Amino acid sequence: MSLDSKIPEGDLEVKWRDYKSHVKLVNPSNKRKLEVIVVGTGLAGASAAAALGELGYKVKAFCFQDSPRRAHSISAQGGINAAKNYQNDGDSVFRLFYDTVKGGDYRSREANVYRLAEVSASIIDQCVAQGVPFAREYGGLLSNRSFGGTQVQRTFYAAGQTGQQLLLGAYSALERQVALGNVKMYSRHEMLDVVMIDGKARGIIARDLITGELERYFGHSVLLCTGGYANVFYLSTNAMGCNVTASWKAHKKGAYFGNPCFTQIHPTCIPVSGDHQSKLTLMSESLRNDGRIWVPKKQGDNRKPTDIPETERDYYLERRYPAFGNLVPRDVASRASKERCDEGYGVGTTKMAVYLDFTDAIKRYGMIELGKQGLETADDKTIEKLGKAVITEKYGNLFEMYEKITSENPYEIPMRIYPAAHYTMGGLWVDYELMTTIPGLYCLGEANFSDHGANRLGASALMQGLADGYFVIPYTLGNYLADEIRTATIPTTHPAFEDTENAVRIRIEKLMNIKGSESVESFHKRLGKIMWDKCGMARNEKGLQSAIEELRALRTEFWSNVRIPGEINEMNPELDKAGRVADFIELGELMCMDALDRKESCGGHFREEMQTEEGEAKRDDANYSYVSAWEYAEGGEKLHKEELAFDVVKPTQRSYK
Amino acid sequence: MEHYNMDLTLKVWKQNNSKTKGRFETYEVKGISSEMSFLEMFDVLNERLISEDKDPIAFDHDCREGICGMCSMYVNGRAHGPWEKNTVCQLHMRAFKSGETIVVEPWRSAAFPVIKDLVVDRDAFDRIIQAGGYISVNTGNAVDANTLPIEKYRADESFFAASCIGCGACVAACPNGSAMLFVSAKVSQLALLPQGEPERKTRVLNMVAQMDKEGFGNCSNVYACEAECPKGVSVANIARMNREYLSAGLSDEASI
Numbered sequence: 001m002s003l004d005s006k007i008p009e010g011d012l013e014v015k016w017r018d019y020k021s022h023v024k025l026v027n028p029s030n031k032r033k034l035e036v037i038v039v040g041t042g043l044a045g046a047s048a049a050a051a052l053g054e055l056g057y058k059v060k061a062f063c064f065q066d067s068p069r070r071a072h073s074i075s076a077q078g079g080i081n082a083a084k085n086y087q088n089d090g091d092s093v094f095r096l097f098y099d100t101v102k103g104g105d106y107r108s109r110e111a112n113v114y115r116l117a118e119v120s121a122s123i124i125d126q127c128v129a130q131g132v133p134f135a136r137e138y139g140g141l142l143s144n145r146s147f148g149g150t151q152v153q154r155t156f157y158a159a160g161q162t163g164q165q166l167l168l169g170a171y172s173a174l175e176r177q178v179a180l181g182n183v184k185m186y187s188r189h190e191m192l193d194v195v196m197i198d199g200k201a202r203g204i205i206a207r208d209l210i211t212g213e214l215e216r217y218f219g220h221s222v223l224l225c226t227g228g229y230a231n232v233f234y235l236s237t238n239a240m241g242c243n244v245t246a247s248w249k250a251h252k253k254g255a256y257f258g259n260p261c262f263t264q265i266h267p268t269c270i271p272v273s274g275d276h277q278s279k280l281t282l283m284s285e286s287l288r289n290d291g292r293i294w295v296p297k298k299q300g301d302n303r304k305p306t307d308i309p310e311t312e313r314d315y316y317l318e319r320r321y322p323a324f325g326n327l328v329p330r331d332v333a334s335r336a337s338k339e340r341c342d343e344g345y346g347v348g349t350t351k352m353a354v355y356l357d358f359t360d361a362i363k364r365y366g367m368i369e370l371g372k373q374g375l376e377t378a379d380d381k382t383i384e385k386l387g388k389a390v391i392t393e394k395y396g397n398l399f400e401m402y403e404k405i406t407s408e409n410p411y412e413i414p415m416r417i418y419p420a421a422h423y424t425m426g427g428l429w430v431d432y433e434l435m436t437t438i439p440g441l442y443c444l445g446e447a448n449f450s451d452h453g454a455n456r457l458g459a460s461a462l463m464q465g466l467a468d469g470y471f472v473i474p475y476t477l478g479n480y481l482a483d484e485i486r487t488a489t490i491p492t493t494h495p496a497f498e499d500t501e502n503a504v505r506i507r508i509e510k511l512m513n514i515k516g517s518e519s520v521e522s523f524h525k526r527l528g529k530i531m532w533d534k535c536g537m538a539r540n541e542k543g544l545q546s547a548i549e550e551l552r553a554l555r556t557e558f559w560s561n562v563r564i565p566g567e568i569n570e571m572n573p574e575l576d577k578a579g580r581v582a583d584f585i586e587l588g589e590l591m592c593m594d595a596l597d598r599k600e601s602c603g604g605h606f607r608e609e610m611q612t613e614e615g616e617a618k619r620d621d622a623n624y625s626y627v628s629a630w631e632y633a634e635g636g637e638k639l640h641k642e643e644l645a646f647d648v649v650k651p652t653q654r655s656y657k
Numbered sequence: 658m659e660h661y662n663m664d665l666t667l668k669v670w671k672q673n674n675s676k677t678k679g680r681f682e683t684y685e686v687k688g689i690s691s692e693m694s695f696l697e698m699f700d701v702l703n704e705r706l707i708s709e710d711k712d713p714i715a716f717d718h719d720c721r722e723g724i725c726g727m728c729s730m731y732v733n734g735r736a737h738g739p740w741e742k743n744t745v746c747q748l749h750m751r752a753f754k755s756g757e758t759i760v761v762e763p764w765r766s767a768a769f770p771v772i773k774d775l776v777v778d779r780d781a782f783d784r785i786i787q788a789g790g791y792i793s794v795n796t797g798n799a800v801d802a803n804t805l806p807i808e809k810y811r812a813d814e815s816f817f818a819a820s821c822i823g824c825g826a827c828v829a830a831c832p833n834g835s836a837m838l839f840v841s842a843k844v845s846q847l848a849l850l851p852q853g854e855p856e857r858k859t860r861v862l863n864m865v866a867q868m869d870k871e872g873f874g875n876c877s878n879v880y881a882c883e884a885e886c887p888k889g890v891s892v893a894n895i896a897r898m899n900r901e902y903l904s905a906g907l908s909d910e911a912s913i
Contacts, residue, residue: 051796066717067783069823070725086803122799129799131792131852133816140806158816164724165819172791179787187780210772239719276693278700279721401723404740404747405694470796519707521700565707570674571715571773574707 003256003629003642006431007111012097012648016115019432020475024482031056034481035489037204037219039191039246041068043163043462044445045225046170047469053177055474057481060217061174061183062206064190064241064576069171072227072239073465076163077284077398078147079155080462082120087144091152093117098649100460103149103329104425104453105603105619106651107259107627109644111432112450119471120463124156126470130169134158147458148285149329149656155459160284160398166462170469189215190576191246192504194222194253194441197496201253201441205497205504209576212569214501216492220484221440221477224250225469228424228446230263232584232591233536234528236421237269237282243580244587247428247447255436256629256640258429258449260587261595264456264604265537266422267333270405270415271353280420281405283356284398285458288326290361290391291415293317293333295354299344305355305414316340324656331455331604331617332656334419338537339615341418348416357414362387419537423461425452425604426594429629429642433476434468437629440480444468449627454603511578512568516561520578523558527585530554535592540608544596551589558585590630590637597639600624612653621651661691663755667702669714670762675770675778681760691751695738696721696728698750716775723747723887726822729829730775731762736826736885744824744887764829768836768872779825781871782839788867789860790843792852811849818845820888827882827890833874838882840868841898842890848901858905865902 008015026034034057038049041063049061063071083096096117101108124142128134134156135143144153158165177183188209195203195216203218229244230236251257268283294313301308316336318325328336337354340346347353366387370378388411392399402410428436428443430450436443445465452460534547558581566572601610601617602624610618626641664687672679686705689698696718703713719727723744730745732738738748753759761775769777807815819842827838844861847853853860876895883892 047796054795065719065725065727066779067823069783070719070727072720072725074725075720075722084802122797124802125799126794126796128802128805129792129794129852131815131819131847131850133812133819133846133850134802135816136807136809136812138809140808140812141803158819161724161820164822165816168819172786173794173796175783175786176791176793178783185783187783239725240721241719273692274690276690276697276701278694278697281722400742401747404723404743404749407749407751474796517708519704521704563707565710565713571776573715574713 012114023479026478026482030485035219037222040225042071042073043465044469046174048473050173051474053182059183062186062189073167074164077160078286079157079162079459081459082124087153089152091154099150101649103457108453119467123466132165132169148327149457193249195500200439205501216497223442225444226447230421233421233531245583248583252632255438256429259426260591262425262454264423265334265419267419268417269420271418291356295340295345321656328656353416353418355414356417365390516563524581538606539595544592547592555585662688666758668760693750695748715773721746726824729764736829742889766828766834785867789863815846815849818842826885830881830885835876836873837876837895841894844898845894861901861905
């Protein structure tokens with residue numbers, strides 16, 4: 001099958017407008033007859049389910065948590081980008097588009113990214129109308145801040161809880177549709193397979209996580225909005241339940257997987273403290289607006305940070321990247337931290353951490369506050385107190401969270417941070433309409449591959465999730481469903497449902513019958529270690545080859561020695577997790593294959609063999625300017641390539657110096 | 658801070674499903690690091706139980722960073738345990754000393770039936786939101802976000818109310834099993850904003866009616882909800898909701 005990205009003709013600026021003007025429509029009386037399944041209720045899923053319910057489609061929405069409000073979008077801290085140019089600092093749709101393509105290291109589709117930038121402003125309008133309490137200035141208008149990889153202030157935020165506020169907005173819109181009867185909500189349900197009839201996605205098999213029963217659901221189309229797969233690394237900033245299962249099942253049914261090796265390692269997370277660690281906690285990128293990152297100039301310096309004088313500190317991001325300083329994109333910042341720690345300049349007990357220091361910001365804000373009071377000088381204590389109050393207003397909840405975890409007060413002692421797996425740019429391959437290579441199966445939000453290329457800029461994930469759900473899918477889905485109005489609801493007694501359910505049941509029984517000696521958790525940890533060591537922040541040919549061998553062995557061992565307690569037909573979190581880890585192991589192998597294929601460094605994908613003399617990522621546009629789209633086939637994954645065309649932006653060596 | 662290891666006795670509520678009776682089980686755990694989170698201590702215990710072919714303890718958790726609202730343990734008689742403004746996933750073991758006995762129960766409320774062990778059913782909260790916890794604005798209807806300036810004080814108050822994570826600690830902490838803090842937080846968030854104005858009266862009336870229907874108890878000003886709320890949502894929201902309710906009941910033309 002050849003890949004058709006279905007990018008509309010015409011200039012970049014008119015593609016989406018023209019598409020919307022000519023797309024097929026479904027009349028309201030037909031919408032009532034068309035059923036849509038939405039899996040996942042994060043920003044993409046909740047917004048899609050709500051928007052489609054509003055249009056009059058019959059929607060069934062699924063989430064594995066106890067309520068749609070808990071999806072992991074809720075944890076996003078820093079903000080959401082939009083090309084509003086409220087700050088009069090030169091922002092525009094084109095600049096947001098350009099920054100995103102450049103930030104993604106020229107591995108994303110121009111047309112998709114332009115559309116994302118185009119609808120970004122409407123997202124903010126929609127959220128405000130829903131009652132999302134964004135931060136405001138005293139004049140009552142919306143406030144903005146900066147994020148990495150940009151030189152304008154276009155990020156809207158609600159303290160350090162932007163994801164929570166946006167998700168609760170989408171959740172409330174979703175619950176409104178539930179109340180109106182347009183959406184039926186299935187919580188504590190996990191999708192375990194896609195049902196295919198005549199080559200089209202026609203439903204899902206889901207497991208009720210309370211009773212363990214398998215259930216069949218029909219839909220004229222199925223939308224996967226199931227998030228990213230960073231938990232393949234075991235330790236990540238993702239929630240414990242985040243998984244790749246829905247995408248992976250779709251992949252095995254024929255959906256190509258795009259750029260699986262493009263994963264984002266976020267530079268500012270609380271470092272690992274011990275073997276017991278179950279997850280890592282992010283400290284928002286917004287902190288880099290005011291915090292300065294440094295390590296001691298001397299290797300193995302064991303002095304307390306506050307005892308190290310200014311002249312003996314190396315503010316390495318400011319030194320290496322004077323133009324962007326502490327606000328370089330995430331991939332660049334993460335690699336720079338790793339480089340310092342690998343060279344022996346790391347801090348803390350494990351020496352795998354760097355400092356994020358707010359001392360200067362506290363002084364600076366203190367002086368500004370002093371000025372506001374009409375005073376010119378005051379003692380240091382007063383200045384500090386005033387400055388701290390400003391920092392509390394901006395980042396209070398993050399500082400509290402840091403102190404709870406580390407028992408150190410970041411107002412007094414610099415934070416210790418280190419990179420951690422955070423987001424996955426890769427995901428199911430989709431065309432311009434967000435349809436996968438399976439007709440009728442769509443993929444939205446982090447779960448698809450489409451908008452962020454090889455590296456996502458901060459505050460763009462929330463933007464993409466909501467863009468896909470509120471403003472893209474309501475148009476593109478109609479283009480498909482318009483041809484489905486003659487398809488009557490297919491009863492779930494259809495053999496395809498029966499066969500798929502049986503296959504799911506057999507797999508579950510197989511897992512339960514292994515009765516081995518090693519826990520699911522232990523396998524997951526081992527998987528994570530292989531992936532982090534060999535397919536993490538730096539990758540090389542030898543490491544990737546050995547990782548593939550190790551993963552194959554791990555997979556065999558898992559299927560012969562995993563131990564799952566309890567029964568199938570009851571609430572059994574270990575069984576739920578076992579299915580997910582089994583899929584992660586398979587995905588891990590594909591990630592390594594993809595990383596092996598891509599003999600260039602770009603964005604979050606850093607091949608050690610491919611770097612400039614200064615240690616920066618060295619792209620190879622002549623040979624690798626494509627999206628890798630992997631097809632699952634018996635006998636091994638098959639690589640297809642979607643060549644990327646850059647008509648507007650000219651790919652150059654990315655520089656933040 | 659100095660790290661230390663500890664041995665503990667845990668008394669944990671075990672219940673197979675909503676239909677069977679529950680009981681306390683006692684577990685001894687050894688060598689727990691003060692750096693672990695409370696849930697990581699449960700992970701360690703569950704790993705051991707699995708290796709001993711025993712039934713692990715089911716508990717709800719997801720983000721483990723205090724924002725999703727999924728975790729819900731009643732620890733030594735307090736919702737989310739001993740720390741102020743904290744979820745149990747963010748509680749760390751340095752809060753305990755070696756030799757201590759820790760009693761862990763699920764949320765206790767008639768409106769939150771136990772599903773298994775420490776897992777409860779909080780669907781009632783979703784149904785209360787369905788009754789009116791939203792602004793009825795279809796996608797695409799919105800005007801430019803800055804056409805509607807909002808006084809910073811009101812926007813901030815609205816945000817503080819909106820920071821509720823819907824965990825249900827307020828209900829668990831309340832001797833009456835009241836959901837007033839949860840409901841009032843949503844009512845306040847929207848009542849404070851001009852966007853919420855058109856549905857202001859029906860919203861509070863419908864949400865309170867649903868809350869009563871779900872079997873939550875009344876508020877008798879104990880303030881345990883505020884004390885145990887991991888996000889510090891203020892009881893001032895309850896006062897605001899009472900005002901909203903009263904004024905809506907007196908003046909709502911639709912219901913006269």
